[in-house]
């Protein structure tokens with residue numbers, strides 16, 4: 001490519017990224033629902049192009065999106081769009097003028113039809129929300145990726161569903177960038193699921209983690225020759241607990257005692273001012289992410305200075321890449337350091353070196369969510385990777401026998 005063509009090509013990429021970032025973000029520059037201190041993620045593209053490009057593919061960027069046929073993972077085709085609740089009640093996923101709906105039929109008579117307005121999730125599954133004026137409720141049917149199937153929404157008793165489960169601000173605090181609750185009372189009490197619709201910022205955006213950045217953007221736009229970051233918190237300068245709190249604000253499960261909304265949390269803040277965290281030695285992986293508590297119980301964590309970013313590059317989708325994660329383990333555990341895996345011998349070492357986490361951080365059934373499908377009445381547990389790094393003899397044995405007894409299988 002010539003230099004001129006290269007420049008045009010780059011400009012096109014930048015314009016494309018800005019469009020992609022703006023699609024899911026309601027705010028025009030300087031008009032962010034969070035206030036004037038925020039610039040909006042579309043404005044980061046100009047100077048942080050590479051990060052913005054990979055970030056689009058992450059679970060964080062896809063954590064919440066507007067409901068549409070392109071964002072909903074489940075099928076609308078006639079042979080697989082029905083969830084039978086019981087013998088007389090069913091929910092059918094229907095397209096009406098290209099708009100997706102969940103429609104409840106009782107003895108084949110239509111009783112209720114609500115739009116898929118908001119989608120939560122894009123990895124293990126999806127749950128859907130709808131607006132009724134300025135109130136938000138959950139739709140009765142969700143989607144479970146492992147089964148590629150519609151299921152009952154978590155929290156509903158098998159054989160029963162309705163359209164009345166209110167969705168409170170707390171869900172949005174972890175799954176989106178922002179939404180503003182509106183004051184609305186019923187019998188003298190604040191209604192917990194009333195929001196200003198236009199204030200919703202989907203996804204988890206750059207400033208949700210990095211804090212308000214309008215001054216940073218304005219400064220660097222005015223002084224392009226300045227290569228030293230200004231008016232933005234530098235991760236490197238944070239203490240270990242401040243680094244972890246940046247993630248734990250959403251990754252410490254939902255059993256904590258909340259003191260206030262976590263929307264205003266910014267890097268450098270102490271999470272103790274927002275919640276009283278609950279630790280239990282009996283914790284199991286929780287579907288709403290108690291990774292920080294589980295990790296804190298690991299010998300690796302107790303005996304080192306690791307934080308979440310020791311293993312995770314949050315701007316990149318690393319899901320399922322066992323070899324990359326093993327590299328992170330081996331920054332501390334190596335033959336040279338004499339603290340390598342005790343299982344290792346010449347026959348298995350190359351396999352071990354690419355798969356540390358599969359044995360030492362196995363997926364375990366979560367006790368927080370069990371789903372039911374239309375076809376079967378058996379409950380299916382959702383598997384979550386544990387962050388309590390340890391020796392798991394049963395899982396290790398299973399992986400070793402899968403790997404070395406089945407000659408057709410190569411890793």
Ligand code: HEC
Pocket residue numbers: 039040041043044045046047048206207210213214216217220221222226227228229230232233234235236
């Ligand atoms: C006009 C250019 C410009 C824009 C727009 C911009 N930045 Fe930056 N940013 C910089 C420069 C220059 C640096 C320092 C060099 C580097 O780390 O890339 C920087 C560094 C950073 C750092 C690292 C700070 C550190 O010390 O570790 C973060 C975080 C950051 N920017 C976030 C953002 C976010 C979020 C946005 C959008 C809201 C944004 N930036 C928009 C120019 C810009």
Ligand code: HEC
Pocket residue numbers: 058059060062063064120121122123124173174175176204208209246247248249250251308309312314317318319
């Ligand atoms: C504003 C809340 C929030 C913050 C802050 C946050 N996360 Fe997340 N994170 C989530 C949610 C919600 C999901 C699940 C998204 C989904 O699957 O829809 C998630 C998913 C993840 C995943 C799984 C990715 C995948 O591909 O399945 C990893 C890893 C992760 N977060 C690490 C981190 C780390 C490390 C930090 C801190 C640097 C962090 N998160 C900060 C809310 C947050």
Ligand code: HEC
Pocket residue numbers: 120121122123124125126127138167168170171172174175249250251252253254286287288289384385
């Ligand atoms: C404390 C933060 C937090 C709260 C509160 C929370 N979630 Fe989550 N949720 C998460 C995290 C983190 C994950 C990803 C867990 C993982 O992959 O380990 C998740 C996963 C999910 C998933 C599966 C997404 C996927 O891509 O696999 C759905 C759907 C979901 N949550 C919906 C909700 C709803 C609805 C509410 C409110 C009733 C809610 N969450 C409350 C943090 C939270």
Ligand code: HEC
Pocket residue numbers: 041044048051052055060204205206207208209210235236309314315
């Ligand atoms: C889930 C939280 C999270 C989100 C969302 C996030 N970042 Fe970061 N970012 C981090 C963490 C943690 C670091 C420090 C990584 C390290 O030093 O190991 C970082 C580092 C950076 C840096 C400096 C280091 C580098 O890699 O150049 C820049 C610039 C940056 N982020 C920009 C952005 C932009 C732009 C976005 C939105 C597209 C974004 N970040 C979204 C957590 C996040």
Ligand code: HEC
Pocket residue numbers: 299300301303304305306310325326328329330331332333339356357360361389390391
């Ligand atoms: C920042 C350094 C560091 C990283 C990264 C790290 N560890 Fe460790 N790990 C340690 C330390 C320190 C110990 C305590 C024992 C010791 O001193 O050797 C330990 C202990 C362990 C133990 C023994 C656990 C027990 O309960 O007895 C296992 C197994 C282990 N690590 C596996 C892993 C795996 C797998 C990874 C990658 C997912 C990993 N470690 C990443 C530092 C680290």
Ligand code: HEC
Pocket residue numbers: 244247248251289291292295306307308309310311312318319320321322325328357361383384385386387389
């Ligand atoms: C020692 C390495 C290590 C550290 C430190 C670490 N993680 Fe992970 N994490 C992993 C591995 C490995 C996976 C599984 C990735 C895969 O296979 O896709 C994972 C997966 C996740 C997931 C997705 C869980 C699921 O079931 O899909 C979330 C969320 C997450 N980590 C958050 C965090 C947070 C928050 C922290 C800090 C409190 C953290 N992690 C620290 C190694 C680590």
Ligand code: HEC
Pocket residue numbers: 326329330333339340341342343351352353354355356357358359360391392393396397399400
């Ligand atoms: C196939 C499963 C499996 C894989 C893959 C694996 N390990 Fe292990 N690891 C084990 C088992 C089982 C033990 C306990 C062996 C024993 O005590 O005889 C162990 C022991 C260890 C120990 C010693 C803990 C102690 O008691 O001090 C460390 C450290 C460790 N592994 C780290 C790693 C690292 C790092 C990797 C990747 C390079 C890795 N393991 C890959 C199964 C595995």
